[in-house]
Amino acid sequence: MMKPGTLILHVAARFLVPLQLLFSVFLLLRGHNEPGGGFIAGLVASGAFALYLFTFGAVMTRDLMRIDPRNLIGIGLFLAMISVFPAWFQDQAFLTSQWWPVMLPGGTEIKLSTPLIFDIGVYFTVFGSVMLMLVALTETEER
Amino acid sequence: MQLSVLVIYLLAALTPWLYSKHKARTPNLLALLPAALTLWFASHIPLIASGEILVHEYAWIPGLDISLTMVLDGLSLMFALLICGIGTFIVLYAGSYLKGHQDLPRFLVVLLSFMASMLGLVLADNLITLFVFWELTSITSYMLIGFNHQNAEARKAALQGLIVTVGGGLALLAGLIMLAGAGGSYSLQEIFNSTEVLSEHPLYVGMMVCLLLGAFTKSAQFPFHFWLPNAMAAPTPVSAYLHSATMVKAGVYLMARLYPELGGTDLWINTLTSFGALTMLTGAFMAIRSTDLKKLLAYSTVMALGTLTLLLGLSTELAMLAFAAYLLAHSLYKGALFMLAGIVDHETGTRDVTQLGGLRKLMPVTALCTLIAAFSLAGLPPMFGFVAKELLLESLLEGPVGLLIVLMVITSAILVVAVAAVIALRPFFGRFIPQARTVHEAPKLMLAGPVVLTTLSLLAGLLPGYAGHYITLPASMAVAGQPVDGYLSLWHGFNLPLLLSVISLATGYFLYRYWDTLRDTLRLFNPLIERGPEAGYFRFMQGIVLISEWQTRVLQNGSMRNYLRTILLTFIGITGYTLFWRYEVHWNWDLSLYLHEVVVALILVSAAAAASITRSRLGAVASMGAVGFSVALIFILFSAPDLGITQILVETLTVILLVLVLFRLPGFSSTSTPAERGRDAFVALLTGALMTLLIMITIDVQLFPSISDYMIENSQPLAYGRNIVNVILVDYRALDTLGEIFVLALAALGVYAMIKFRPDTQPGANHYAGTLILPPKQVPEKDIVHSLDERQQMKAQQQKAQAQMDSQTKETH
């Protein structure tokens, strides 16, 4: 669905998508300490693809995403549910957070935790949901 | 004891299976259980007679103070014996009465369930449990009255019985809760043992009215007596069991149970004696008018129930003694009489006494039993009924009642003698009236019950000391709540009660001689009776239907805007009332303002106003964007960066969404009149003003310490997160978030489903694809206008098609 006269948009979208995706991951990971988090990051990521969607249409967006938004929702909900269980094995109430600090070579400490997994789950769910709606709506437009 | 109730329920559940195995022998097998239970209960007689009380505790819902604890005292024991004992014979009797009936298993299931419920009712110690069993008896009674469900009359009678008793049950529940509140416990025993004087409690009158409503409806007291004769639509075993011996006595049982707590006050005495006497008179009067054998018995049951209420109302020791004796006597003879009436009906095919006569030679056992039972009903010596009646008259004359009530009681005593004579003499003596079918004696299993019950009546009358010591005295002690000194005997010497007895017997027999003339005379009262309480019941039911139709028309009119308006106005009324009359608004806020904040607020308000006034969709969408971004700005200005970011992102996506969908919808049409607009604006402004006030008060009032403090303090130490909002989302309240992402996922799937799975996509509907960022193309003329006249045409066509279909269906009929 290439339309003439939208060259700037074409170029911008191609560059912005990876940048925005990277930014969304950044927002996601820092969310526990600074403004950000799964909801916001998921929205930013969908914003990136929404821009691409407007420029190149649903078919190309689907190709670019490589993964069906419905699967994204599934992955997201699955991750969120997964984070429920570690506490269960520790004989604690569901969703009690568990922390596993990992020392990386070079002295940086990364804190892996169930809230992080949960947040990633939120990220994928929000991302997938928004994309599912937008792609589906656009597809009916194009048909 | 819990087991005894449970076991009957279990047996009820097994009945269909048993029936498939043993067919017609099933009732005989089933009767073994109540027989065994009778023996089990009977084995406790000596213990209870010595003044002991048997308590089996069992917790059910301890948190709500609800238990399945069961208590066996004199009163419960008497009832339990009657329920199981008569129940045994009823099951046997039903097996023959309904022999070969295709629904016999169903009948037995419900009958046994009733037996278990009634047993539970008289054994229960907990008020809630008692209520549950109480309602269960109402429901099983409903199913039994409506057993012949193909008969419209039976269905109607069943519904009537259900509505009256369950309506009373509602009042009863309220009364029981008040009682528990006042007595401090749901356990009858604890209420009884507590020092609280309930008759001085402020809720006393309220709970009394509610409890008595429950008891009066169940026990068919005036003016609720009408359902009981109608319930005779049930098969005779049911009438004999539920509607004379057991269920209808549940109300009386309840009053007796509560007598130690509630009884003895002027209110109690006056209410119970006057309603009791009125019920007696009504029952006796209606009985003498009837010619249907079962109706005669039913009305005399009403009369007996009135007598029991009256006795409880008298509140003397002697009255309690009379109460227990009368209850026992009545159950024995009335159960027998019903079964005998059923036998006559079964053998001759009619229950109309005027069509019966001279049957004694053909059915000698039936005739003899009827005679003995009717003697007891009339109160002739040496029957137990005589003992009870003497006690009744004695306690009445001693009791705190006026002459009017005494006269009413004596009148009904006279009438009941005549009724007894009609029942006993009319069908069996005199000239033989040929019947449509050959009449012969009933099968043994049907006769077993009447024979045993009448024998017991006779024995108890001959040996009143034993019956008194073992059965009725413990029962009356349980009712009175204290030791009762008394002794039952057949001979009380020459006294006023005996004289009254003799007079009533003589007058009653005299009335019987002229019964046919009497009935004709009594027809004069027909117009009065037609306007009686039963007519009130029908008017009430019609009223309910009318009200429901009216409110459906007004409230459920199908217009969403009307619903919304109704909800909002209700909200404004209720919340507004609470706000203004319960709270005071304090005007003490921080009013420090900055110019930029005020500007944002002004933009927000004007954007909202613009969105609601504008006539163009684009204008509305743009205004909505302004609203959204202003809100985001406010979030950012007031320390909520996360919210600000989220709002901006969502706002962007919303615009995309609206562009994708909204512009494929028709433009704003303006269809409201100025008056409608004014009305809606008024409602909207009122709601808005109320919400403003609500927010102000919410800021002002802090009812509980904020939970946020805990979250703030522990965010870093426990949850290792410095962004507290995010910590709340993914840690403290992660379960909420989990639910919310599920909602989001479902919404997305819903959208997807609605878009993808459509049966027919209109060709050309999507021909303005690719117009996403550009202003939308105009929707084709026909879509927007789709105008009034066009719609009217469509409607007219629909109506035409409908009319055609209607006429076709009519023709096929």
Add this chain to the structure above:
Amino acid sequence: MEPIMAIVAGCLYAAAIYMMLRRSIVKLVIGLMLLSNAANLLIFTSAGMTRGAPPLIPVGAMQPEGIIADPLPQALILTAIVIAFGVLAFAVVLIHRAYNIIHTDNLDQMKDTDT
């Protein structure tokens, strides 16, 4: 600032309800959007408003410095915003679908299709 914001939220409510009481379903959608914004503002305002103190804890500290804005209503609103978007999308598509089938945008005529 709270009284001003309370009034603003009240105005948003009034506008939202006015729009929801109109016959046009498109106006209903606008009303829905205004309503969710109004509700968010209601929660935000009634928790009290604080300037320049976001609910963040400085690096290395255990507790935030001084008084900060209440984080709980913020967390509530954050999910509410996202959910509102999901619901709005659902409503818009539903309305669009209904319009395609019934060919009317008038709520009063839509009710006739119930029966």
